[in-house]
Amino acid sequence: MQDFRYLDDTAILRLTAEKCVGCGNCALVCPHRIFRVREQKAEILDPNGCMECGACAINCPVGAIYVNPDDGCGCAAYIINSWIARMKTGCGC
Numbered sequence: 001m002q003d004f005r006y007l008d009d010t011a012i013l014r015l016t017a018e019k020c021v022g023c024g025n026c027a028l029v030c031p032h033r034i035f036r037v038r039e040q041k042a043e044i045l046d047p048n049g050c051m052e053c054g055a056c057a058i059n060c061p062v063g064a065i066y067v068n069p070d071d072g073c074g075c076a077a078y079i080i081n082s083w084i085a086r087m088k089t090g091c092g093c
């Protein structure tokens with residue numbers, strides 16, 4: 001996804017390909033289409049598009065994905081929380 005991107009090289013996203021069983025969950029749940037699964041292995045296509053939401057890691061059945069915004073700058077998490085707050089209030093300002 002080209003919209004809603006953040007700073008390059010700031011997201012903490014790690015994939016341990018050896019653990020991957022190719023279920024496809026990460027590609028399915030990622031809102032930014034960061035993953036692709038080919039030949040039963042996930043690949044990270046666009047690491048700088050990651051917003052550290054954690055959906056891929058939560059839904060990986062074998063713990064092959066690591067996302068930890070607490071180890072990063074936290075800015076992506078701040079942006080996501082800001083969007084959620086705006087959606088709740090309906091305020092665009």
Ligand code: SF4
Pocket residue numbers: 013029030031032033034035049050051052053054055056057067
């Ligand atoms: S943390 Fe969220 S945005 Fe980043 S790769 Fe996982 S599902 Fe996609």
Ligand code: SF4
Pocket residue numbers: 019020021022023024025026027037041042056059060061062063064065
């Ligand atoms: S969710 Fe985990 S096991 Fe499934 S394809 Fe993605 S990395 Fe592989």
